[in-house]
Amino acid sequence: MSALAGGFTDAPVEAARAxxxxxxxxARPGRIEMVAGAxxxxxxxxxxxxxxxxxxxxxxxxxxxxxxxxSPVRDWVTFHCGAPLVAAEAxxxxxxxxxxxxxxxxxxIGTPDYPDRSATLIVEMPELLAEGAVLRGPGIADxxxxxxxxxxxxxxxxxxxxxxxxxxxxxxxxxxxxPRSTEVG
Amino acid sequence: MxxxxxxxxxxxxxxxxxxxxxxxxxxxVQELSVAQIREQMSLAVARVMAEGxxxxxxxxxxxxxxxxxxxxxxxxxxxxxxxxxxxxxxSRPVETGDMAxxxxxxxTFKDLPGGQVLGPTFDYTHRLLDFKLAAEGGxxxxxxxxxxxxxxxxxxxxxxxxGLIETEASSDAAPxxxxxxxxxLPADRPLRLQALARGDEGFLLGLAYSTQRGxxxxxxFVGELRLGTCAVEMDIPELGFAIEIxxxxxxxxxxxxxxxxxxxxxxxxxxxxxLVFGRAERKAISMALVxxxxxxxxxxxxxxxxxxxxxEFVLAHADNIQATGFLEHIKLPHYVDFQxxxxxxxKLRAGVTREAAE
Amino acid sequence: MTSAPDTKEENSARxxxxxxxxxxxxARLLALTEGLSAPHEVLRAPEIGAVMVRGRAGGTGAAFNxxxxxxxxCSVRLAEGxxxxxxVQGRSKEAALRAALxxxxxxxxxxxxxxxEVLKPLAAEAxxxxxxxxEKAAATKVDFFTLVRGEA
Numbered sequence: 001m002s003a004l005a006g007g008f009t010d011a012p013v014e015a016a017r018a019x020x021x022x023x024x025x026x027a028r029p030g031r032i033e034m035v036a037g038a039x040x041x042x043x044x045x046x047x048x049x050x051x052x053x054x055x056x057x058x059x060x061x062x063x064x065x066x067x068x069x070x071s072p073v074r075d076w077v078t079f080h081c082g083a084p085l086v087a088a089e090a091x092x093x094x095x096x097x098x099x100x101x102x103x104x105x106x107x108x109i110g111t112p113d114y115p116d117r118s119a120t121l122i123v124e125m126p127e128l129l130a131e132g133a134v135l136r137g138p139g140i141a142d143x144x145x146x147x148x149x150x151x152x153x154x155x156x157x158x159x160x161x162x163x164x165x166x167x168x169x170x171x172x173x174x175x176x177x178x179p180r181s182t183e184v185g
Numbered sequence: 186m187x188x189x190x191x192x193x194x195x196x197x198x199x200x201x202x203x204x205x206x207x208x209x210x211x212x213x214v215q216e217l218s219v220a221q222i223r224e225q226m227s228l229a230v231a232r233v234m235a236e237g238x239x240x241x242x243x244x245x246x247x248x249x250x251x252x253x254x255x256x257x258x259x260x261x262x263x264x265x266x267x268x269x270x271x272x273x274x275x276s277r278p279v280e281t282g283d284m285a286x287x288x289x290x291x292x293t294f295k296d297l298p299g300g301q302v303l304g305p306t307f308d309y310t311h312r313l314l315d316f317k318l319a320a321e322g323g324x325x326x327x328x329x330x331x332x333x334x335x336x337x338x339x340x341x342x343x344x345x346x347x348g349l350i351e352t353e354a355s356s357d358a359a360p361x362x363x364x365x366x367x368x369x370l371p372a373d374r375p376l377r378l379q380a381l382a383r384g385d386e387g388f389l390l391g392l393a394y395s396t397q398r399g400x401x402x403x404x405x406f407v408g409e410l411r412l413g414t415c416a417v418e419m420d421i422p423e424l425g426f427a428i429e430i431x432x433x434x435x436x437x438x439x440x441x442x443x444x445x446x447x448x449x450x451x452x453x454x455x456x457x458x459x460l461v462f463g464r465a466e467r468k469a470i471s472m473a474l475v476x477x478x479x480x481x482x483x484x485x486x487x488x489x490x491x492x493x494x495x496x497e498f499v500l501a502h503a504d505n506i507q508a509t510g511f512l513e514h515i516k517l518p519h520y521v522d523f524q525x526x527x528x529x530x531x532k533l534r535a536g537v538t539r540e541a542a543e
Numbered sequence: 544m545t546s547a548p549d550t551k552e553e554n555s556a557r558x559x560x561x562x563x564x565x566x567x568x569x570a571r572l573l574a575l576t577e578g579l580s581a582p583h584e585v586l587r588a589p590e591i592g593a594v595m596v597r598g599r600a601g602g603t604g605a606a607f608n609x610x611x612x613x614x615x616x617c618s619v620r621l622a623e624g625x626x627x628x629x630x631v632q633g634r635s636k637e638a639a640l641r642a643a644l645x646x647x648x649x650x651x652x653x654x655x656x657x658x659x660e661v662l663k664p665l666a667a668e669a670x671x672x673x674x675x676x677x678e679k680a681a682a683t684k685v686d687f688f689t690l691v692r693g694e695a
Contacts, residue, residue: 004423004586004618004626011588058274059365078422079618080587082274240596240612241633267611270593278597278606285673287680295687303683330681332674339602353604360597360607374600375607382598382609414676416562417596417612423628426554429562430594430614431632439602460598462610 006039007080018054025177030135030144032176041072047170058082063091066100095122098149109163125171137182154184222246231463237263238383279415281437286413291340293406299337340409350454384503386468392493393474401478401491408441436461438469563665564642569635576641582622589617589636615639625650
């Protein structure tokens with residue numbers, strides 16, 4: 001029954017803090033923020049758990065990719081978030097490591113009238129470091145750096161702007177973001 | 186020219202304080218409790234729940250108290266509160282056929298299983314002011330009778346058996362939700378019904394009346410009007426089955442309307458439908474008439490250009506919170522906009538005066 | 544969920560008591576379960592939220608969203624094992640917690656005592672409320688009698 005444990009113990013406060021962390025990360029692409037309070041089942045990182053608890057509910061269809069699609073995770077998500085589990089094409093959020101999420105062209109990129117009807121990918125990473133790919137664009141004063149799993153996919157996604165998916169990277173209790181508006185070089 | 190101004194904070198604070206005092210009224214008169222409003226102003230509570238789109242009698246009563254009895258202001262308070270709630274999910278569609286009916290009448294069939302049950306209705310009162318109530322007299326206990334064990338099926342079922350009325354195609358598909366996605370046209374019937382269920386009673390009453398007077402006439406009979414309590418059932422993922430999570434009072438109206446048939450359909454009766462939180466039969470009947478009028482296009486009827494048949498017109502103007510928000514905002518400062526208008530009119534006048542002089 | 548597969552019968556018993564708990568006025572539930580407790584941990588803290596109530600076009604047709612209702616829910620795990628879920632109509636964190644405890648304890652050895660002291664009286668009171676309205680409604684049922692039958 002571990003599926004029922006590991007939610008926020010003080011949901012209003014912890015969810016507000018996690019939301020703040022995620023918002024800061026999204027507003028300042030590449031910046032690494034802490035998000036805590038969740039104890040999800042393996043293989044999820046605490047950060048990915050906190051992101052799910054904060055952003056997902058019965059109205060945000062979730063796609064579990066690769067190893068995350070296991071019964072402890074499915075049960076935990078169902079109890080704590082209530083998010084319906086769906087195929088990649090129908091997802092508002094998708095969770096997995098970068099390899100498991102391929103091909104990312106499956107995910108919703110929004111429509112010209114409603115660019116917000118797009119997917120947010122939660123990419124589990126072995127580690128998060130402020131080095132590697134160079135990031136430019138809104139929310140970045142000069143340049144930022146992040147150890148992205150690859151470059152090309154994010155450059156292609158940037159070319160779709162204002163359509164495209166947004167990405168959160170999680171590792172341990174850390175989160176960083178790459179919104180569709182960021183140029184990757 | 187753009188001038189930013191700031192100020193009025195002290196005036197606003199004083200206005201709030203005076204508002205609170207005016208709300209309380211004469212302190213020599215006993216204060217109203219929320220429970221008193223809930224129990225004794227129950228039809229106002231019902232309207233605030235229906236148009237506030239949130240079933241919670243205590244909250245609606247509080248909103249009415251806070252709004253000093255201004256029901257649209259109270260509905261605004263309910264709408265604002267509901268946006269703060271996490272949504273646990275959606276219920277299974279309520280089974281109105283299983284309703285515990287306080288009232289159930291049909292204007293089309295005299296003798297029907299379950300009978301004509303009047304319930305606590307205003308219909309046969311004389312509309313004379315009752316000065317006994319001014320003396321705060323208690324009510325006599327209502328008479329009682331042995332309830333009949335028979336079921337109270339929907340009247341429409343009888344017409345269905347003969348094939349004289351269109352059948353509703355049952356569907357459990359997740360309906361669109363205009364509290365989550367902006368209204369888009371064309372709007373299908375589930376979306377229209379949601380908009381009408383939370384729409385302004387006065388607006389729907391006026392539109393429904395216009396169809397009776399000939400603007401998009403479709404000649405409605407009240408096939409059935411029922412009012413009572415229904416259980417609300419929801420699937421609970423962690424349990425793996427559905428449970429009842431509460432019960433709601435509902436008013437339901439089904440109309441039978443003439444339809445002469447079309448190229449593809451033989452002559453038969455068609456239906457209009459109204460379903461509203463609480464006791465709200467004027468609203469439920471109005472909703473059913475407007476629902477039917479909005480079906481003109483899908484039924485292949487001649488569109489007469491009547492307002493009640495115009496989906497965009499009806500849906501865009503039915504919501505009293507949207508309407509009052511836009512209407513009332515024009516009393517707030519528009520100094521800059523007006524300054525521009527003023528200069529334009531002065532310029533035009535100057536031009537006219539010059540021409541006249543030449 | 545991966546909880547032990549309940550039989551249909553166990554489900555229907557549990558559905559019955561969860562429905563009673565959900566519909567009982569909060570003050571009554573709190574009064575009747577005062578002092579009721581069992582060692583437990585809170586799995587999901589009491590939370591006030593909304594459920595979208597759906598109807599059907601024409602009473603039998605396509606589902607549509609009618610409006611929301613307030614609901615409070617809570618989940619606990621008793622020290623002796625069972626998990627209790629409480630869903631109550633309206634806004635009361637205390638009532639949701641108490642309902643979750645009752646649901647959990649109904650899966651333990653004290654179930655027959657709880658059934659007799661809490662659920663049975665609550666079910667009887669609910670039935671009496673329904674009966675009360677049904678009797679008054681029955682008194683307003685129309686008995687038609689024919690005055691004159693017009694025949695040409």
